[in-house]
Amino acid sequence: DAGITQSPRHKVTETGTPVTLRCHQTENHRYMYWYRQDPGHGLRLIHYSYGVKDTDKGEVSDGYSVSRSKTEDFLLTLESATSSQTSVYFCAISVSSGSYEQYFGPGTRLTVT
Amino acid sequence: DQQVKQNSPSLSVQEGRISILNCDYTNSMFDYFLWYKKYPAEGPTFLISISSIKDKNEDGRFTVFLNKSAKHLSLHIVPSQPGDSAVYFCAASVHGGSQGNLIFGKGTKLSVKP
Numbered sequence: 525d526a527g528i529t530q531s532p533r534h535k536v537t538e539t540g541t542p543v544t545l546r547c548h549q550t551e552n553h554r555y556m557y558w559y560r561q562d563p564g565h566g567l568r569l570i571h572y573s574y575g576v577k578d579t580d581k582g583e584v585s586d587g588y589s590v591s592r593s594k595t596e597d598f599l600l601t602l603e604s605a606t607s608s609q610t611s612v613y614f615c616a617i618s619v620s621s622g623s624y625e626q627y628f629g630p631g632t633r634l635t636v637t
Numbered sequence: 638d639q640q641v642k643q644n645s646p647s648l649s650v651q652e653g654r655i656s657i658l659n660c661d662y663t664n665s666m667f668d669y670f671l672w673y674k675k676y677p678a679e680g681p682t683f684l685i686s687i688s689s690i691k692d693k694n695e696d697g698r699f700t701v702f703l704n705k706s707a708k709h710l711s712l713h714i715v716p717s718q719p720g721d722s723a724v725y726f727c728a729a730s731v732h733g734g735s736q737g738n739l740i741f742g743k744g745t746k747l748s749v750k751p
Contacts, residue, residue: 614680
């Protein structure tokens, strides 16, 4: 158990509204990631962070922003949600810079109507 | 262009038999490969990994084989158990690249029948 929690676990929102998803970890890991999982696409990286205030884009970053003001929290924001952002969102951590293994949270199911 | 491919969306196996899940990749820079298992409504869980300097890694019932010349890896589960029924994702990474970001395949749904 990597001590990762995600909130909320489920959310339904309307098109055009802002949404923020939170990932919280308890073990001060430096690297954190946000993925989305969609049928037929596997997991795709949205953004990642390699330290407080240090973030970078992943494969599918359009329409998303992130912030990391504390080591333990990594926030994913949809500034104006669209139906194409309906998905399951997973947060992950990497336990060290030399480790490839990532450990995932339980996920947030987001539905944009 | 998909860099990590799992061409079989599903696989059905009888309990006690071997399950073989396959994965192909196109990027010759990948040097580390991982398998994850995912149950419905849960996050993926790390299963087993292999470095490109090896051709086999074993952990209990799970063995991963890597064929670099063919850019192919496979996960063998022996013997298969009903609790192994899940979606299996193959992932790959480049050493020192983009903070170890993983590229995932689309997954293979394994069903193990009692």
